[in-house]
Amino acid sequence: xxxxNSMLATNYLNNMRRNLNNMSHVQNQLASxxxxxxxxxxxxxxxxxxxxxxxxxxxxxxxxxxxxTTNWLDTTDTALGEANNxxxxxxxxxxxxxxGAYSPDxxxxxxxxxxxxxxxxxxxxxxxxxxxxxxGGTKSTSKPVTQDASxxxxxxxxxxxxxxxxxxxxxxxxxxxxxAGDVKNIDSKTGVDTLIAQLKTVPTTPAADYTAAQxxxxxxxxxxxxxxxxxxxxxxxxxxxxxxxxxKTATDILEFTNKSGxxxxxxxxxxxxxxxxxxxSGSATSPITLxxxxxxAATDSQTALSQIxxxxxxxxxxxxxxxxxxxxxxxxxxxxxxxxxxxxxxxxYNMTSILSSTEDIDFTEKTMEYSVMQTVYTASLQTSAKVLxxxxxxxxx
Numbered sequence: 001x002x003x004x005n006s007m008l009a010t011n012y013l014n015n016m017r018r019n020l021n022n023m024s025h026v027q028n029q030l031a032s033x034x035x036x037x038x039x040x041x042x043x044x045x046x047x048x049x050x051x052x053x054x055x056x057x058x059x060x061x062x063x064x065x066x067x068x069t070t071n072w073l074d075t076t077d078t079a080l081g082e083a084n085n086x087x088x089x090x091x092x093x094x095x096x097x098x099x100g101a102y103s104p105d106x107x108x109x110x111x112x113x114x115x116x117x118x119x120x121x122x123x124x125x126x127x128x129x130x131x132x133x134x135x136g137g138t139k140s141t142s143k144p145v146t147q148d149a150s151x152x153x154x155x156x157x158x159x160x161x162x163x164x165x166x167x168x169x170x171x172x173x174x175x176x177x178x179x180a181g182d183v184k185n186i187d188s189k190t191g192v193d194t195l196i197a198q199l200k201t202v203p204t205t206p207a208a209d210y211t212a213a214q215x216x217x218x219x220x221x222x223x224x225x226x227x228x229x230x231x232x233x234x235x236x237x238x239x240x241x242x243x244x245x246x247x248k249t250a251t252d253i254l255e256f257t258n259k260s261g262x263x264x265x266x267x268x269x270x271x272x273x274x275x276x277x278x279x280x281s282g283s284a285t286s287p288i289t290l291x292x293x294x295x296x297a298a299t300d301s302q303t304a305l306s307q308i309x310x311x312x313x314x315x316x317x318x319x320x321x322x323x324x325x326x327x328x329x330x331x332x333x334x335x336x337x338x339x340x341x342x343x344x345x346x347x348x349y350n351m352t353s354i355l356s357s358t359e360d361i362d363f364t365e366k367t368m369e370y371s372v373m374q375t376v377y378t379a380s381l382q383t384s385a386k387v388l389x390x391x392x393x394x395x396x397x
Contacts, residue, residue, distance in 0.1 A: 023377055026373055030367065060348070066236075069236050070338070098308050151271075153267040157226045279301055
């Protein structure tokens with residue numbers, strides 16, 4: 001085959017371009033520290049790198065979730081500790097009040113301190129963290145509890161108004177009562193839908209009565225919403241597919257079943273304690289009715305003190321035990337978060353190491369490779385000076 005000067009020049013330029021491209025590629029690797037600059041350089045490595053980066057990003061989000069949850073749990077643990085201290089103090093005051101040696105004035109002073117402790121408990125239940133009320137469930141932007149005119153703890157709506165736990169009204173039919181969250185069992189015969197239908201189809205009802213009844217129905221329908229929100233668990237994802245409930249709600253604290261299987265309403269029991277102390281101190285002006293239906297005359301201090309020393313003291317102990325149980329659950333969750341964070345950090349470290357070995361270059365190796373490329377490129381330039389020596393000047397000469 002005849003070899004021409006044109007063929008020599010073309011081959012030389014092709015080889016020179018290839019050497020220059022190789023040197024440029026290694027130079028880019030040294031500048032970026034990465035094996036590939038685009039997916040087409042090595043599709044397999046590109047896909048693997050994207051998968052690892054995605055998993056590392058997810059793990060970083062899990063780590064953020066775990067840290068945020070840990071801070072939330074720390075705040076919850078502190079609040080529950082304060083609540084437990086409050087109940088222990090109330091327990092101590094009840095024991096003192098039950099001592100027959102205390103005068104009515106001294107019992108009145110004890111009652112004043114108990115009322116302040118109830119106020120403190122309300123404040124604890126309204127503890128916030130990072131702008132959210134920790135015991136408010138999904139109703140986290142407004143206080144979960146408040147106190148009514150009598151000082152009793154009760155749930156609060158979004159505007160901070162007390163939410164009535166029992167709602168009674170007359171709608172041109174028999175008096176009806178419904179418990180929050182129980183929209184089916186108003187009484188043995190009538191349901192909410194039936195009641196609304198009756199209200200809307202009674203033509204003989206005076207307009208004022210109808211409007212009042214309709215407003216009552218509207219209020220009634222809104223009552224359970226706040227309580228359901230407060231009683232809702234908050235969830236977070238701490239690992240791929242692992243979602244946990246991490247909050248405690250005001251409902252967990254205020255409503256529970258003791259070890260005897262008896263339902264305890266903390267708000268009612270604290271109100272009973274205050275009412276009995278009112279009677280025992282002689283400040284009651286009318287008979288009181290406790291949450292269990294027991295009626296005590298305004299002057300019957302002995303029965304009131306008997307209630308304080310008996311059932312109510314037992315319920316106070318139950319409340320403290322329930323708070324301790326909740327705090328124990330929070331502690332267990334804190335331990336789980338600590339363990340999950342350690343596992344998450346180990347996984348992130350391992351994946352980062354794999355990613356580094358997949359896409360990062362060995363600088364020593366690449367520096368040597370670049371030196372070789374430079375030598376090859378320089379040699380090709382020197383070779384061209386010998387191979388492509390003929391020019392038009394050679395012919396003229």
